[in-house]
Amino acid sequence: MTDLEFNQLQEEFLMAEKELGTETFTRHFRKVFGIPCLDFVNSIVINLPEPCYANCEYCIDTYLRKNSIDNTSFLEICEKVLQEFPNAKSVAITGGSLNSVDFNHLLTLIKAYLPNSYINWNTNGVGINEDYLNGISKINHVNLHRNSMNEDENERIFRATRQILSLSKAKELMGDKLCLRVTIDKTFDIDEYSKVEIPLYLNRLLPGTKETDEVFNNTLKKLNISDNVDQRRRNVYLNANYQGVPVRICMGDKLATHVPNRRPTYLNVAIVHRSGIVCGSWFEDDKVIYMPNAQLENAVETDKDISKRLLLSRKVN
Ligand code: SF4
Numbered sequence: 346m347t348d349l350e351f352n353q354l355q356e357e358f359l360m361a362e363k364e365l366g367t368e369t370f371t372r373h374f375r376k377v378f379g380i381p382c383l384d385f386v387n388s389i390v391i392n393l394p395e396p397c398y399a400n401c402e403y404c405i406d407t408y409l410r411k412n413s414i415d416n417t418s419f420l421e422i423c424e425k426v427l428q429e430f431p432n433a434k435s436v437a438i439t440g441g442s443l444n445s446v447d448f449n450h451l452l453t454l455i456k457a458y459l460p461n462s463y464i465n466w467n468t469n470g471v472g473i474n475e476d477y478l479n480g481i482s483k484i485n486h487v488n489l490h491r492n493s494m495n496e497d498e499n500e501r502i503f504r505a506t507r508q509i510l511s512l513s514k515a516k517e518l519m520g521d522k523l524c525l526r527v528t529i530d531k532t533f534d535i536d537e538y539s540k541v542e543i544p545l546y547l548n549r550l551l552p553g554t555k556e557t558d559e560v561f562n563n564t565l566k567k568l569n570i571s572d573n574v575d576q577r578r579r580n581v582y583l584n585a586n587y588q589g590v591p592v593r594i595c596m597g598d599k600l601a602t603h604v605p606n607r608r609p610t611y612l613n614v615a616i617v618h619r620s621g622i623v624c625g626s627w628f629e630d631d632k633v634i635y636m637p638n639a640q641l642e643n644a645v646e647t648d649k650d651i652s653k654r655l656l657l658s659r660k661v662n
Contacts, residue, residue: 357610358383377429378623380620380636382609386625389426389432392453393441394419394619398471400504401492401552403528405600412620412629414637416447422621423451429456430615439467441619445476446543451653452480467526469503470510478518487519488526488546492538512541531556537563548595568592595616603628 346354361383362370394413395404427433433584436455442450455464464483469490481487489510492502500509512600517522524544531554533591539547547564550557568585574644575582581596610633612625 352603353609361610365423368464375377376610377612377615379632380609382612382625382634384430385611385613386430386615388437388614389430389433389435390437390614390616392421392617392619393443393448394441394443395444397440397442397469398505398507400467400500401508403647405551410468412618413441414619414621416443419617419619419621420447420451420454421616422623422635422656424454424458425635426623427454431458433459433462433615435463435465437467440469443482444469444472450576451478456483462569464600469505470515471505471507473510473515473518475518478642481519481522483523486524487515487522488524489515489519490526490529491538498636512543516543522632525536529557529561529564531560533560533564533568535592537589539587542590544591544593545587546595548594549598551600552628553598561633565594568594601627603631605630607631609634 356599358370358381364374365383370383373385374381374385377384377386396413399611414422436459438451440487447483452464455462461487465486465488465588466484467488467490467589491499491512492539493499494512496511503509510518524550525538526544526546527538527546528550530550535545536648549561553561560648565583568583568587570583571587573584575584583594583596585592585594603626605628609625612634614625615623616625616627616632618629620629621637622629622633623635625634
């Protein structure tokens with residue numbers, strides 16, 4: 346790191362200290378995998394390494410599929426991440442997919458390191474059957490991604506190359522943990538989904554069009570929205586009810602900003618990518634905190650030096 350880069354980093358931390366106050370700053374300033382940053386991580390996201398076996402037209406995840414590591418290495422990295430964030434409150438599993446043996450093992454790991462965490466699983470239901478019950482028993486909430494309530498139409502839009510879980514089978518395996526996750530596109534009709542009386546998790550199509558934004562806004566108007574709003578650092582979630590069915594809505598209207606080579610000065614989430622790279626971002630070259638190869642050694646060594654220099658200069662200041 347050049348002196349100029351070091352000074353910029355130092356500047357970022359000084360600005361953060363000003364914004365947060367010294368007490369909060371000191372509480373969150375620590376080294377994560379040897380990298381000095383402000384650790385605000387409450388949740389860990391695990392992006393499963395096997396394919397999702399679908400090809401939804403609107404998928405924003407396609408580029409992440411290119412680099413997957415083998416399951417054994419992936420699980421080892423998940424374990425390191427779970428150890429690194431012992432105070433994380435929730436774990437979101439998303440995908441990709443994972444065979445039942447590795448999936449059940451992953452859940453055992455999560456429960457071993459974070460026994461009180463809230464575990465949320467986002468799945469399109471590809472290949473899920475009774476073999477997953479051991480893992481499912483440790484999960485609090487399952488968001489089953491649906492494209493239609495009609496099974497044939499659902500499969501047609503997923504363009505899946507493997508069998509997709511039917512709704513009746515999902516109910517049998519997941520019981521009242523089940524929630525339907527639906528992206529509001531131009532054809533979305535909340536009456537179609539509310540008939541089955543399963544809680545709904547709705548999100549906006551991104552990037553949207555005038556037409557899809559209109560459907561999103563019209564859907565909001567139909568809901569009985571409660572005052573119970575979840576405000577995260579970068580997103581807002583509304584809780585509502587539609588004809589007796591609980592509905593949660595993600596209000597996010599922008600895709601995550603990509604800043605290549607950004608340092609993780611603020612770390613709000615830890616995302617384990619399918620490639621084994623761990624970042625505070627949905628992009629594999631943004632806010633990187635762990636690289637599963639030789640580069641890691643150098644990166645961490647460098648960052649150890651940086652930490653030392655930062656900590657020393659903080660003492661001097
Ligand atoms: S199931 Fe999800 S990850 Fe797979 S193609 Fe569809 S939107 Fe993308």
